[in-house]
Amino acid sequence: MIPEEINTVEQLTDKKENTVISIGNLHKSFGKNNDVLKGVELTVKKGENLVVLGKSGSGKSVLIKCLVRLVEADQGEIKVFDTDITTLDNNALNAVRLRIGFLFQNAALYDSMTVRQNLEFPLKRHSKELNPTEVEEAIIEALDSVGLADAIDKMPSELSGGMRKRIGLARTLILKPEIILYDEPTTGLDTITSREISELILAIQKKNKTTSIIITHDMACAKLTGDRLVILKEGLIVAEGTYEELEKSGDEWVRSFFN
Amino acid sequence: MVIYxxxxxxxxxxxxxxxxRFFKEVLKPPFEIKEFIRQCYTxxxxxxxxxxITGFIMGLVLTLQSRPTLAEFGAESWLPGMVALSLIREIAPVITALICAGKISSGIGAELGSMKVTEQIDAMEVSAINPYKYLVVTRILATTLMVPLLVIFADGIGILGGYIGINIHSDVNLVRYxxxxxxxxxFIDILPATIKTFFFGFFIGMxxxxxxxxxxxxxxxxxxAANSAVVAASLIIFIIDMLAVQITDLFM
Structure with missing residues (x-):
């Protein structure tokens, strides 16, 4: 009995140490009768790629925006690196945010800056000890990792949709985040570019050992990148498992995502 | 009505x-000096x-329109003084501020509005950069400083326009003018007019x-955002002007 108990405690400790994101009873509504999240419970382990599926308007983007407090949760606990971010002051929150990267749906590149300036912008503010050569090297390295080193002096308006996503990813990577949140990374891209972006997400996870939450409608992306998938319906997580498990789910609604 | x-x-x-929030953030480091200078330039x-161009036209037209009335009273020699006083006290500050409301306030509204819509402001926030400090504080400081300078420039060009306006009908030496x-x-003509332009600039940016x-x-x-910025800024300019005139009047 005793060794088994110890084993259970160890497992619990191990599980706790491995969990980088833990969401409990998360509620969010926008005005009366518009409850978007109704008690979401979710954990993400270190190094895991979690894919969040769900119909448009089911609250997927709101969920990841709550993780960086771009949207304030109404109720519930959001623990990132074992810190409840809902109670943090601005400085402490920014310290957590620096460890999280966020790739926006339309990349959100700063229109008035070149690609170089887009990457320099966060780096120079948060890594003041770097000299100009080291800044340049970090920019080249980030651009190399997304295969777009030759676009360094281009303006965002000169880039295609896929290139914008890659540059957005490079800007996210330059601060070396431990968690990356992807908001529909392949939306609006052709099949080939979508696959390239999905492969890039996977390569980044393998290279940098990052933890990721990927919100997508693209099942090819979900299959390629997801270690685990969860499905959000009417503000709650209704299904969880690997791609193969959910594909064979007994619930017809869950299966409909895979057809 | 109640909802309105x-x-x-x-x-x-x-x-x-x-x-x-502006007054809270403006004195807190880090200071975005580079962005502030860029905004001053823009x-x-x-x-x-x-x-x-507007200042020149204001001076020229004001001179041409006022000359016949003054000539009727044989007071044409008062024309330079009258044009300069009108321009410096009222016309140049208000017209320049209105032009700035149209050009600058709408530009800022549209620029920040599109940044908001395309999630660029959110992107700054998740990178642990204070977007209010970088985007708002720098722009408000730049308008507060630049609008008075633009008004002084418009005063100068307007007075020059007045000189050309006078010389269309008569011959006045530049030094004499x-x-x-x-x-x-x-001094009392220049100081209140200059002080109010700082307020104009502040509210245009704000x-x-x-x-x-x-x-x-x-x-x-x-x-x-762009449209309502112009409307609100123009209205505020008139309100500030009315208050400034009342306050100045107390000391005259």
Whole structure:
């Protein structure tokens, strides 16, 4: 009995140490009768790629925006690196945010800056000890990792949709985040570019050992990148498992995502 | 009616909080000096041609329109002084501020509005960069500093326009013209007029930033932000002008 108990405690400790994101009873509504999240419970382990599926308007983007407090949760606990971010002051929150990267749906590149300036912008503010050569090297390295080193002096308006996503990813990577949140990374891209972006997400996870939450409608992306998938319906997580498990789910609604 | 009033009070409250945040953030480091200089260049230097042309036309037209009336009373010699006083006290500050409301306030509203809609402001926030400090504080400081300089520039060009206007019908020497202009001006004419332009500049920047920063999602809101910024800034300019005149009047 005793060794088994110890084993259970160890497992619990191990599980706790491995969990980088833990969401409990998360509620969010926008005005009366518009409850978007109704008690979401979710954990993400270190190094895991979690894919969040769900119909448009089911609250997927709101969920990841709550993780960086771009949207304030109404109720519930959001623990990132074992810190409840809902109670943090601005400085402490920014310290957590620096460890999280966020790739926006339309990349959100700063229109008035070149690609170089887009990457320099966060780096120079948060890594003041770097000299100009080291800044340049970090920019080249980030651009190399997304295969777009030759676009360094281009303006965002000169880039295609896929290139914008890659540059957005490079800007996210330059601060070396431990968690990356992807908001529909392949939306609006052709099949080939979508696959390239999905492969890039996977390569980044393998290279940098990052933890990721990927919100997508693209099942090819979900299959390629997801270690685990969860499905959000009417503000709650209704299904969880690997791609193969959910594909064979007994619930017809869950299966409909895979057809 | 109640809903309309509620939205007005809501807006007033939000603008007040937005303004209060400016005073809280402006003295806190880090200071975005580079962005502030860039904004001064964009807001000040790039507005020079527009303000210059308008100032020249104001001076010229004012002279041509006033001359016949003064000539009727045989007071044509008062023309330089009258033009300079009108320009410096009232016309140049208000017209320049209105032009800046149209050009700068709407530009800021549209720029920040589109940044908001395309999630660029959110991107700054998740990178642990304070977007209010980088985007709003720098722009408000730049307008507060640049609008008075633009008004002084418009004053100068307007007075020069007045000189050309006088010389269309008569022959006045440049030195004599300027000596008459300077003789007609007092310190009390220049100081209140200059002080109010700082307020004009502050509110032009503040309203543009507020409208852009609080734009709703969707491209339609970018147009609305730009449009409502011009309307609100123009109205505020007249209100400040009225208050400034009343206050100045107390000391004269």
């Amino acid at each position: 009033l509620k939205s007005i009070f809501n807006d007033a409250g939000n603008v007040t909080l937005f303004t209060a 807001i000040g230097y790039k507005s020079l041609p527009l303000v210059g 300027f000596s008459q202009v300077l003789a007609s001006l007092d 309203i543009g930033c507020y409208k852009g920063f609080t734009a709703a999602n969707g491209t339609e809101s970018v147009g609305k």
